[in-house]
Amino acid sequence: MTPAALEIDDAFLKRVLLDMLAIPSPTGFTDELVHYVCEALRAIDVPFELSRRGTVRAMLAASGPGSSRVIANHLDTIGASVASIRSNGRLGLQPVGTWSSRFAEGGRVTVFSRDRVLRGQVLPLLASGHAFNEAVDQLPVGWDKVEVRINWPTSSAAQTRDLGVREGDFVAFDSDPEWDPSGFITARHLDNKAGAAAVLAALKAMRDVGAKPCANLSVLFTITEEVGTGAGASLGADVAEFLGIDIGPVAPGQNAAETGVTLCAQDTSGPFDRRLTRRLRQLCRDAQIPHQTDVFRYYYSDANSAIVAGHDVQHALICFGTDATHGYERTHVDSLLSVARLLTVYARSPLLQHDPC
Amino acid sequence: MTPRERLKQTLLDLLAIPSPSGFTDEVTRYIASLLSDIGVAYDITRRGTLRAHIPGAAANCGPAQAVVCHADTIGAMVREILPSGRIRVAPIGHWSSRFAEGARVSVFSEVRAYRGTLLPCVAWGQSRDAGVETVPIGWDHIELRIDEMVTSAAAVRARGIEIGDFIALDTQAETLDNGFIVGRSLDNKAGVAAVLECIRDLIVEEVRPPRDLYFLFTVTETVGTGAGSALLPAVSELVTIDFAAEAWAEHCPFEHLTVASADAAGPYDYHLTQHIADLARDRDIPFEKRLLPAHHSDAAAALAAGHDVRTAVLAYAGDASHSLERTHVRSLENLQQLLRAYVTAQPTFCDDRSLTSIKDFSHQIDSDSLPPREREVPDPGEVLKKLQ
Numbered sequence: 001m002t003p004a005a006l007e008i009d010d011a012f013l014k015r016v017l018l019d020m021l022a023i024p025s026p027t028g029f030t031d032e033l034v035h036y037v038c039e040a041l042r043a044i045d046v047p048f049e050l051s052r053r054g055t056v057r058a059m060l061a062a063s064g065p066g067s068s069r070v071i072a073n074h075l076d077t078i079g080a081s082v083a084s085i086r087s088n089g090r091l092g093l094q095p096v097g098t099w100s101s102r103f104a105e106g107g108r109v110t111v112f113s114r115d116r117v118l119r120g121q122v123l124p125l126l127a128s129g130h131a132f133n134e135a136v137d138q139l140p141v142g143w144d145k146v147e148v149r150i151n152w153p154t155s156s157a158a159q160t161r162d163l164g165v166r167e168g169d170f171v172a173f174d175s176d177p178e179w180d181p182s183g184f185i186t187a188r189h190l191d192n193k194a195g196a197a198a199v200l201a202a203l204k205a206m207r208d209v210g211a212k213p214c215a216n217l218s219v220l221f222t223i224t225e226e227v228g229t230g231a232g233a234s235l236g237a238d239v240a241e242f243l244g245i246d247i248g249p250v251a252p253g254q255n256a257a258e259t260g261v262t263l264c265a266q267d268t269s270g271p272f273d274r275r276l277t278r279r280l281r282q283l284c285r286d287a288q289i290p291h292q293t294d295v296f297r298y299y300y301s302d303a304n305s306a307i308v309a310g311h312d313v314q315h316a317l318i319c320f321g322t323d324a325t326h327g328y329e330r331t332h333v334d335s336l337l338s339v340a341r342l343l344t345v346y347a348r349s350p351l352l353q354h355d356p357c
Numbered sequence: 358m359t360p361r362e363r364l365k366q367t368l369l370d371l372l373a374i375p376s377p378s379g380f381t382d383e384v385t386r387y388i389a390s391l392l393s394d395i396g397v398a399y400d401i402t403r404r405g406t407l408r409a410h411i412p413g414a415a416a417n418c419g420p421a422q423a424v425v426c427h428a429d430t431i432g433a434m435v436r437e438i439l440p441s442g443r444i445r446v447a448p449i450g451h452w453s454s455r456f457a458e459g460a461r462v463s464v465f466s467e468v469r470a471y472r473g474t475l476l477p478c479v480a481w482g483q484s485r486d487a488g489v490e491t492v493p494i495g496w497d498h499i500e501l502r503i504d505e506m507v508t509s510a511a512a513v514r515a516r517g518i519e520i521g522d523f524i525a526l527d528t529q530a531e532t533l534d535n536g537f538i539v540g541r542s543l544d545n546k547a548g549v550a551a552v553l554e555c556i557r558d559l560i561v562e563e564v565r566p567p568r569d570l571y572f573l574f575t576v577t578e579t580v581g582t583g584a585g586s587a588l589l590p591a592v593s594e595l596v597t598i599d600f601a602a603e604a605w606a607e608h609c610p611f612e613h614l615t616v617a618s619a620d621a622a623g624p625y626d627y628h629l630t631q632h633i634a635d636l637a638r639d640r641d642i643p644f645e646k647r648l649l650p651a652h653h654s655d656a657a658a659a660l661a662a663g664h665d666v667r668t669a670v671l672a673y674a675g676d677a678s679h680s681l682e683r684t685h686v687r688s689l690e691n692l693q694q695l696l697r698a699y700v701t702a703q704p705t706f707c708d709d710r711s712l713t714s715i716k717d718f719s720h721q722i723d724s725d726s727l728p729p730r731e732r733e734v735p736d737p738g739e740v741l742k743k744l745q
Contacts, residue, residue: 028624031721038715051665052593081619083648094648096624117726168618168646194718227623229660309663
């Protein structure tokens, strides 16, 4: 008997999502967001532990012992770091995570140098039509074709260095979130802060009604997914199932949608566990959660890092469908609520290889 | 011998030993023997990763530190024996065949070692119309000419040479009075030499590091899996020593070090990297923080293998990596000095447990440092309402 989906506090979901979008967290620079998530967990009374570098593991105990399941989502986002200080005083960038500089153009950024925090904006090298006319259209797209104009009087590398800026300084992009009354949310870094908000909302829903998970549940908030190693170090030996929560690309040729849950059957790392994916689809049907299944051809997630690190787990991935991923992202609150509802069902249903609760 | 002469001698010894990834037993033995001479305890893993151990002075100051450097180098392998008696090769590690052309090599067959030269498949400069200037660069266009009387595949095979035999490149090492060191495979034998001499100094001077200290010498970095298996759970910090091709900018002279903030696998640990940069700054050791976007390191291999450690990369100055390499002895000496400072200083976080509490967890942003943003754009509806 599949448990019914729990009611999700959508005001809570919205608040934690907007809070998290306000906190810079490119991979490698996630300490503050980790602090936020721990505080959020404390506020909803979910116990957690914290690894040396900041992976958070929230824990909900089942009634008895036995194998456990992991729900994993990542807190780190794409971003950039200072690759060079150019002779005009502006900054060359190296992306953190894999994304196109096309979507960086125009981005407002914060540069975290050792001595000072600076604001700036990413521009193509030819950034004025009045000055460069059609050459602007001919400039190729690439990380070596953009630079950060920092909002500080500098016109030479030496002046910029005097401000304390150095190669390797982190550059975080503003999320610029907009929450439309239609339910659409437009922002950078919905990947994966929207997923993390859905997970927190699901945990709160279970706490609100005192629901227990059917098997011991660990919820991982990982910090290096965008560079491929998020969940490698954080699994115990008794983990039987591993469910990733992440963004799903909505685009022509993709079946993902900005509403409902998008189940990922296969990504670049190969197929996910067929039985667990089928079980999740059945749970959606039973709990009347709209859903669709898709295959992501250019995509990795933490489920892959768990397998690469040698964990023998049945793994699956569920997504909130999002348009223009790693670019100008947009999803709909319906997909986040659907993911959260499914999590409340999944956590309270038996493991694939175990007796019913 | 002066310390500089000893450093050069250790490096030249290492360079004399062939050690492409997968063919590293002899270099492991050399390092082990040197560690024994110095008087340092070590373990060897099944496949030859060495783990030297210097016990910490304080029993209770946090977990252990590790320094890792790789002793394997790029090389090649026999992939096809051609009817002409020439041999096609596959690269070991990631490098361009452009830099293989002209290399003198040893081929290690099961019977014995042979000598030879890697040549472009059109190698007769006097007959230009044969295409010397148009033959492309690539491993398909490289042949190994062994220095044996062979003109057929059968003759090559009769000498015991088979597909899969290892090929090691001569390093043609040269050290100059002005400090430059030139040769193949400086990546990363120059780093290994500097680390070994640093260990020697610690032992000779009876310096006890504050924490348990491990030095790992790995054997498969060049193919991407170096430090995966040899890390102990007690280790909280892993500093990789490696060769970094310099961007020949004005501010990067030959003796500088690189504290890498990120490589192809993403950013290194923020706090450990800052800690090392601070140590260098305090001691006036010249360094630059840099990104190494095309670089892969043992640190990344450790993370991929699931170790939750802080990682950083400390690199000495190099030119033309995986090619006709060059470094400078001053850069290696600076590396020794900074490494010495690192292993004798207190760790990044004194109590850096594998599980921490949010109260003790680090911060990266000081909220007071954020510049206030004045972007108070009024709601367009509110503005228009006043006009209507």
